Structure formats: structure tokens, C-alpha cells
Amino acid sequence: MRTIGARRWAIADGYIPAWSRGREPQMTSHDTVCILNANAEEAHIEIVLYFSDRAPVGPYRVTVPAERTRHIRFNELCDPQPVPLDTDYASVISSDIDVVLQHTRLDSRQQELALMTTIAYPAPAAG
Amino acid sequence: MRTIGARRWAIADGYIPAWSRGREPQMTSHDTVCILNANAEEAHIEIVLYFSDRAPVGPYRVTVPAERTRHIRFNELCDPQPVPLDTDYASVISSDIDVVLQHTRLDSRQQELALMTTIAYPAPAAG
Amino acid sequence: MRTIGARRWAIADGYIPAWSRGREPQMTSHDTVCILNANAEEAHIEIVLYFSDRAPVGPYRVTVPAERTRHIRFNELCDPQPVPLDTDYASVISSDIDVVLQHTRLDSRQQELALMTTIAYPAPAAG
Amino acid sequence: MRTIGARRWAIADGYIPAWSRGREPQMTSHDTVCILNANAEEAHIEIVLYFSDRAPVGPYRVTVPAERTRHIRFNELCDPQPVPLDTDYASVISSDIDVVLQHTRLDSRQQELALMTTIAYPAPAAG
Numbered sequence: 001m002r003t004i005g006a007r008r009w010a011i012a013d014g015y016i017p018a019w020s021r022g023r024e025p026q027m028t029s030h031d032t033v034c035i036l037n038a039n040a041e042e043a044h045i046e047i048v049l050y051f052s053d054r055a056p057v058g059p060y061r062v063t064v065p066a067e068r069t070r071h072i073r074f075n076e077l078c079d080p081q082p083v084p085l086d087t088d089y090a091s092v093i094s095s096d097i098d099v100v101l102q103h104t105r106l107d108s109r110q111q112e113l114a115l116m117t118t119i120a121y122p123a124p125a126a127g
Numbered sequence: 128m129r130t131i132g133a134r135r136w137a138i139a140d141g142y143i144p145a146w147s148r149g150r151e152p153q154m155t156s157h158d159t160v161c162i163l164n165a166n167a168e169e170a171h172i173e174i175v176l177y178f179s180d181r182a183p184v185g186p187y188r189v190t191v192p193a194e195r196t197r198h199i200r201f202n203e204l205c206d207p208q209p210v211p212l213d214t215d216y217a218s219v220i221s222s223d224i225d226v227v228l229q230h231t232r233l234d235s236r237q238q239e240l241a242l243m244t245t246i247a248y249p250a251p252a253a254g
Numbered sequence: 255m256r257t258i259g260a261r262r263w264a265i266a267d268g269y270i271p272a273w274s275r276g277r278e279p280q281m282t283s284h285d286t287v288c289i290l291n292a293n294a295e296e297a298h299i300e301i302v303l304y305f306s307d308r309a310p311v312g313p314y315r316v317t318v319p320a321e322r323t324r325h326i327r328f329n330e331l332c333d334p335q336p337v338p339l340d341t342d343y344a345s346v347i348s349s350d351i352d353v354v355l356q357h358t359r360l361d362s363r364q365q366e367l368a369l370m371t372t373i374a375y376p377a378p379a380a381g
Numbered sequence: 382m383r384t385i386g387a388r389r390w391a392i393a394d395g396y397i398p399a400w401s402r403g404r405e406p407q408m409t410s411h412d413t414v415c416i417l418n419a420n421a422e423e424a425h426i427e428i429v430l431y432f433s434d435r436a437p438v439g440p441y442r443v444t445v446p447a448e449r450t451r452h453i454r455f456n457e458l459c460d461p462q463p464v465p466l467d468t469d470y471a472s473v474i475s476s477d478i479d480v481v482l483q484h485t486r487l488d489s490r491q492q493e494l495a496l497m498t499t500i501a502y503p504a505p506a507a508g
Contacts, residue, residue: 004137004219004250010385012450012483013415013498018407022237026145026213034140036177036217050417050450069139069177069217086407090417090450090481092385100217100248102139107496110403112366114487115234116498117140117243121481123385131264131346131377149364153272153340161267163304163344196266196304196344227344227375229266239366239493242359244267246375258391258473258504276491280399280467288394290431290471323393323431323471354471354502356393366493369486371394373502 004038005098006122011091013103014049016075018086020108027108030073033093033120036100037064043095049083050090057081064099071104093120131165132225133249138218140230141176143202145213147235154235157200160220160247163227164191170222176210177217184208191226198231220247258292259352260376265345267357268303270329272340274362281362284327287347287374290354291318297349303337304344311335318353325358347374385419386479387503392472394484395430397456399467401489408489411454414474414501417481418445424476430464431471438462445480452485474501 017029037043046059060077064070074083074091083089093101101120106113144156164170173186187204191197201210201218210216220228228247233240271283291297300313314331318324328337328345337343347355355374360367398410418424427440441458445451455464455472464470474482482501487494 002135002250004135005248008383008385010417010419010481012417012481012500013413013452013485014450015452026236032140034215034217036137036139036219038137038177038219048419050419050448052449052451056448067177067183068179069141069215070179071140071142071215088415088450088452090415092417092419100137100139102245102248103498104140104243105496105498107494109407110493112237112239112493113234113241114368114494114496115232115241115243116370116485116496117230117232118245118372118483118499119139119248121386121483121500121503122248123383129262129377131262132375153363159267161342161344163264163266163346165264165304165346194304194310195306196268196342197306198267198269198342227264227266229372229375231267231370233368239364240361240368241495242361242368242370243497244357244359244370245372245499246266249375256389256504258389259502280490286394288469288471290391290393290473292391292431292473321431321437322433323395323469324433325394325396325469354391354393356499356502358394358497366491367488367495369488369495369497371484371486371497372499373393376502 003098005100007095008123009093009101009120011103011120014089016085017107017109022108029108030075030106032071032073032104034071034102035064036069039097040066043097043099046094048092052088130225132227134222135250136220136228136247138230138247141216143212144234144236149235156235157202157233159198159200159231161198161229162191163196166224167193170224170226173221175219179215257352259354261349262377263347263355263374265357265374268343270339271361271363276362283362284329284360286325286327286358288325288356289318290323293351294320296320297351297353300348302346306342384479386481388476389504390474390482390501392484392501395470397466398488398490403489410489411456411487413452413454413485415452415483416445417450420478421447424478424480427475429473433469
């Protein structure tokens with residue numbers, strides 16, 4: 001079966017709400033990138049974060065095993081440094097093989113949760 | 128009229144909330160793939176699920192009649208096995224003819240519901 | 255300036271919630287297709303609805319004036335027939351010139367509202 | 382590293398809710414375009430707004446520094462004129478270099494917030 005996805009992706013609206021309500025960890029406010037690696041090989045991923053008022057930070061390195069998905073909360077990234085809360089950011093995600101990315105935020109700052117999702121922006125393959 | 132859609136699609140953020148509140152079945156928490164088959168022929172669909180910590184499961188087989196839509200809750204897939212709740216997954220959906228896919232989640236774990244949707248990721252046509 | 259958009263679009267997840275709470279018309283539950291016509295000419299649009307268990311209905315005809323947007327609630331379509339509530343549907347939207355489509359649902363069945371949106375699926379230009 | 386993004390984008394569903402509840406500014410209802418400029422040069426952006434019943438307004442001019450993101454609330458645009466509340470609009474966003482755009486709305490008109498997001502519609506590169 002052919003591979004599916006792209007090697008470079010972007011998410012322009014990064015934001016981790018600063019507080020949460022409800023049962024942990026499901027209801028903890030989070031900003032997530034879901035990565036699907038449908039290939040027969042491990043994917044090596046690099047995430048670079050962009051901010052409004054400081055230099056980019058990264059790469060954060062992540063691997064996704066062959067034929068697996070990983071749903072990574074930006075909240076949990078810590079090397080080279082944790083992602084600040086209540087701060088606008090964006091990300092560019094690069095992989096050595098094709099993967100599919102979806103961006104989802106769960107916001108539980110108020111009593112009830114709010115959800116949003118979008119397939120991330122895939123860069124067209126290099127010509 | 129020309130066909131519309133693609134033959135392979137992916138959804139990276141699969142997740143079925145583990146509990147629900149409110150009137151059934153409308154308010155039951157669900158993770159749904161909506162499939163539009165605008166063709167004059169039946170579409171034969173295969174869904175493969177990917178997990179973070181186990182081998183892929185599938186294919187689940189679904190048909191969508193000619194000129195019909197089906198909104199399929201992952202909660203309802205049962206062959207070869209039910210989809211576990213409160214578990215990260217992803218999916219690749221293949222069809223023998225062009226279809227259009229949209230991914231929607233309704234989360235009613237708290238008193239009020241939350242919704243999210245995105246057009247799924249379409250694989251470019253094979254060169 | 256060049257035109258922007260596509261001439262055929264699809265929305266796979268159509269659904270009008272059957273009830274609402276809150277101030278009308280802003281808080282009335284609705285399923286909306288937002289159409290942007292950035293051209294110097296009027297756009298002539300045709301919408302065909304697909305269902306799970308009956309033949310397609312349409313076309314519904316809509317015009318969008320030059321350099322205008324129209325946010326059309328499916329709830330308000332009535333010719334050739336109103337769109338049933340609490341019923342799964344999908345739509346294919348065709349235009350004689352390039353337009354941009356976004357699909358948004360506001361669900362106010364419970365005390366608080368829920369929102370979801372996605373750019374619709376654009377058919378690639380005919381080769 | 383190659384650039385990522387496109388030079389022309391559209392958002393068909395613009396709408397700023399007319400009222401808000403909760404802590405400012407995080408909980409103020411807003412309609413936002415998040416712009417990522419991953420290039421080594423500043424991006425010069427022009428936003429034109431389209432309405433249902435009046436001529437287009439703009440361009441609003443915005444810059445995004447090299448390797449930065451800006452999350453711009455339409456609520457805050459004021460030159461050539463503020464964006465009216467509770468009014469349907471759409472936008473075309475042009476940049477002199479490739480950028481990535483995501484559209485997000487936070488609606489806090491009721492006690493609890495609602496969120497929606499989508500990657501904006503990118504115009505294919507000129508042939």
C-alpha cells in the first residue's frame with residue numbers, strides 16, 4: 001500500500017490555556033498534535049515553535065513507531081524547554097517520512113469544555 | 128457530472144470519550160466519519176485503525192450506496208472488534224471510488240456538549 | 255487580482271439540530287455554508303443534498319453578488335423543499351465561477367452553545 | 382530550509398459575536414486569524430473584508446516579522462475602519478511571501494465558551 005501524508009506541516013494557532021477544570025488528565029486543557037505514521041518504518045519528527053516576540057525554539061524531537069499514532073500534547077514537550085502557557089505560538093513539524101497531522105485543542109478553563117480541530121497545513125511535496 | 132473526492136483519506140485524531148450525558152442517541156459522545164458518495168455506483172470502503180501501543184486493527188468494511196451519505200460512528204464499528212473508549216487512535220480510509228470524508232466529534236462528558244469537525248486529509252491521486 | 259477558490263465543493267457532515275435555546279436568530283441551532291465570491295461578477299450556485307436513505311434533493315439555487323459573501327443557513331433553504339431536522343445529510347455545491355466555502359454549525363440544543371467549522375472540500379480543477 | 386505556506390488565503394466565515402462573558406482579554410469573544418511567517422524575512426500582509434450588503438473594505442495592512450507568528454483578532458483591526466460586530470463577513474489575505482493561516486473563533490456569549498478552528502483556504506500558486 002502506498003504511503004499517506006506529507007513531510008512538512010504547519011499549525012498557525014498554537015495556544016495552551018492557562019488553567020483547567022475537571023478530571024485529570026482527560027479534562028486538563030491541552031493543545032495537541034496528533035501524528036499518524038501509517039508506514040512500515042519509524043518516523044523521526046522535529047517540531048519548531050514560533051512566537052510573537054522571541055526567537056523560535058527547537059527542534060523538539062519525537063519519534064512515532066511504524067504503524068502507530070501518537071497524540072502529543074504541547075503541554076508535555078520539555079526539551080529544549082517547556083512551552084509557556086497563555087502565550088500565542090505556531091509550529092512547523094518536519095518528518096523524514098510521510099505522516100498525517102491533525103491539531104486539536106481542548107479548553108476547560110470554564111466549567112464546561114470546548115473543543116476545536118483541524119487537519120494541519122501540509123506543505124506540497126518539493127518539485 | 129464529474130465525480131468528487133479522493134480514494135484514500137486519513138484522520139489522525141481519533142478518540143471516543145468514555146462517558147456521556149443527555150438524551151440518547153443524539154447526545155451520546157461519539158467520534159464520526161461522514162462519507163459522501165456522490166457517484167452513480169456503490170462505494171466499498173475499508174477502514175484501518177492505528178493505535179499508540181498495539182498493531183493496527185482492520186479492515187472494517189462499510190458500503191455507501193450510490194448517491195448517498197453515511198455518517199458512521201466509530202463507536203458502532205464492531206467487526207473485527209469494537210473500538211476501545213478513552214483511547215487514542217487514528218484511521219486510514221480507502222474506497223474503490225472517489226468519496227468525500229469529514230471527521231466530527233461530539234463530546235458530552237460534561238453537562239454541555241462540545242463539537243469539533245474537519246474535512247479529513249485526502250491523499251493526492253496516484254501519479 | 256486573480257480569482258480565488260474552486261467551482262465544486264463538498265460538505266460530508268450535514269446536520270441541523272432539532273431544537274435550540276437562547277436568543278433568536280443568533281442562538282438558533284444552524285448548519286451554515288459561508289460562500290465568498292471575491293470576483294467582479296455574480297456567482298450562480300447550485301446545492302444538491304444527499305441523504306442516507308432517500309434520493310438526492312435539489313438543486314437549490316442561490317446567487318452571491320460580485321464581491322460579496324453570503325452565509326446561508328441550510329435551515330432556510332426551502333425550494334424545492336425544506337431540509338429535514340435531526341437528519342444526516344451531505345452536500346455538493348457547484349458554482350459557475352470560483353468561490354470559497356466554509357462550513358459552520360452552531361448547536362444550542364443544550365444550555366450552552368457548541369461551534370464547529372471547516373473549510374469545505376474543494377474539487378481540484380478539471381484537468 | 383524551504384519556505385512553507387501560500388501567498389493568498391481566504392476565510393469565508395467571518396463573524397464577531399456581539400457580546401462576551403468572563404475574564405478579559407482571554408475570554409472576550411473574538412474572531413482571529415493566526416499567521417505564521419517561518420521565513421527569514423518580514424511578511425507584508427493585506428486583508429480585504431467582504432460583506433453581504435456593502436462594498437469590500439480594506440486593505441488592512443499588517444506585518445509579521447521574520448520567524449514570528451501573529452494571532453490577530455479582527456476585533457482589533459481599525460484602519461481603514463473597525464469591523465462591525467454581529468455582522469457576516471469574509472476575508473481575503475494576501476502576503477508578499479509564503480505564510481500559513483489558521484482561522485479561530487472563541488465565542489463567549491453564553492456562560493461557557495465555544496471554540497472553532499480551521500486552516501484557512503490557500504490559493505494554489507499561480508501557474
